[in-house]
Amino acid sequence: MMRAEAFTVLSWCFAPIGREEWEAATNAQTWTEFLTFLGSETDPSAQRDAALGHLAVPPTYEEKTRFAARHFTGGLPASALPVESLYVPSLAGQACGEYCREPALYMRDLAASLGLEIPAAFAAYPDHLSIELDMAAFLCAANSDYARDFAAQRFGWLADYAARLKSLNANASFYVAAIEVLQCVIDAWCKDR
Structure with a gap:
């Protein structure tokens, strides 16, 4: 598995995709390749290992759909939309929660x-x-250097998003783990610049 494919699979964890796509991404062979890639692209740490452990068994399509309906939908008390604008600071230095x-x-x-x-x-x-x-x-497919710069600039908000997921009174461990592993992949990749 290549980095671009791993980013696509991680994307699908947070996107409204169809059953066929999710089941293809999470079949035993593809998911094992995905986890192997993630492990090979990150520096060993207790956080990384724990996160990979939580990713070992992906949710079923039904579980993913139920979680998304409760938490990836705006305007609900338990909403935790994965939208950067909601987590970056305003000019006053506060996250303002605006789209x-x-x-x-x-x-x-x-x-x-x-x-x-x-x-x-x-x-x-x-x-x-x-x-x-x-x-x-x-x-990644077009220009690896530009992709690395993009990743270094765009994903700084993920720690705040992971904190929001952790604050939910729900089993968000799979999604928190996906964010934590993504952060590890980006950190290791950008460190090589």
Whole structure:
């Protein structure tokens, strides 16, 4: 498995995808390759090992859909949308929880400059984690150096997002682990610059 493919699988963890795609991504062979890649691309640490352990058994399609309905939907008390604009500080230094801020505008402009379209389902938040991961995957295939710069700049908000997931009164361990492993992959990759 290549980095671009791993970013795509991580994207699917947070995106509304169909049963066929999720089951193909989580079949035993593909998931084992995914976990092996993640382990090989990160520096060993207790956090990484614990996160990989939580990823060992992915949720079923039904479990993923139920979790998404409760937590990846805006406006609910237990919402934890993976949208960068909701977690980056405002000019006053506080996370303000508003959509369509600088990160969203940046992603919209970047996609347009590359001749890519943001899917209609994500038009209100082009800085959704799944879109950012798909962009990282696209850039990996096009220009690895630019992809690394993109990753170094775009994913600084993930620690705050992981904290939000941890605060839920729900079993979010799979999604927290996905974020933690993603952070480890990005840190190791960007350290090589």
